[in-house]
Amino acid sequence: MTVYAIIGGTGLTQLQGLTITAALNIDTPFGAPSAPVLRGEYAGREVLFLARHGHPHRIPPHQVNYRANLWALKEAGAQAIVAVNAVGGIHMAMGTGHFCVPHQIIDYTSGREHTYFAGELEHVTHIDFSHPYDEALRSKLCQALAAERCEFSSHGVYGATQGPRLETVAEIARMERDGCDIVGMTGMPEAVLARELTLPYACLSLVVNPAAGKSNELITMAQIEQALVEGMDKVKAVLARVLSA
Template identity: 55%
Template sequence: MPSMSNSYPPIAIIGGSGLDAFEGLEKPTQHLPINTPFGQPSAGLVHGQLSGVEVVFLARHGENHQYAPHRVNYRANMHALSTLGVREVLAVAAVGGISAGMHNQALVVPDQLIDYTSGRLSSFSDRPDTPVQHVDFSYPFDHKLSQDILQAASGQNIVVQDGGVYGVTQGPRLETAAEISRMEKDGCDLVGMTLMPEAVLAREAGLH
């Protein structure tokens, strides 16, 4: 791995459906997947620059979109990013809108989530040699980073929405009408399949 010499902690961009590759990176360097105690990440990590800022790109579903949401190795992904010295993660996902206030093709920066998934490995603390972490997850997203994203997007020709509750479903199937109705009653504004356990693992790893 090349040294990440930027004086600022490196940033990771995790691409979801529709963003399996990041063609806008300057000086991209492809790397083989890193071995972690939890296996290999979904894809080879790509190191490059974006407007002069060092970033690492990771395709959540694999370079060929071969991993369904419930099959993504979220622990290996987050462990690999943490090993590289990443401190901030921008995770991109294609989601559906539930509440009436959600606009089609908008950039939404959620501020809460509800986890409807099951059976996913959601902690690094599952081995006898790993201390149990009871992380505070009251507010799943870093407020400052969210505000930075909103500010950067405000000058673009896109619809930007501040806040919203992301309901995370198991996938890979889409939800039934009754499930969507229940999620709406629960207060969900968006529905997607990948935010958990990605977000809580980032919190455990000390990533923002």
């Protein structure tokens, strides 16, 4: 039976309902992960959980040690990863509270440690990243969203930005021209590192605000936090369905 790991983003620093059997402090060649890897039982099966931003939420997107996080999950026994991400909506369909299971990603980040294939290498390694998300895992997420009667899009392009600031109106306009449907700050290099470790990886994105210029109002943290509160119960129900399928 597949051992799933859940990476919790903003709004999901704890997985309520997880019966914890161990908190693993794993040393990696790349430093310490954001938090201990929690092993436990959720929805009747073994699962691993890692808070991407630490617990409490304290590590900004550009300072997350993505390499340590993914390495630690694999060391703990993860065989597939579901990443939960809070995002902004660019496409008109991506309103607040909408879910997206992206099928593609564009990387606008810079300066992040984005690969395991660096340093003193015996040979150069290139991986195929044509399709960044695992299709079987994407399908399971979509089936679970449909069963929970959530509003969702089964496809979308995730634009990964550097953060921690939000984007300008001009930047979002450019991303829209590039074909991005949603915007977030943690999609990369997490996805490519999972691929380098041969871990199936998919993303469950919750839209928590309209992107810059997509609303007449300023984006406030209060609005984002309210959307997170309202959306996290649905996130947990979807995760439970994926795990129990």
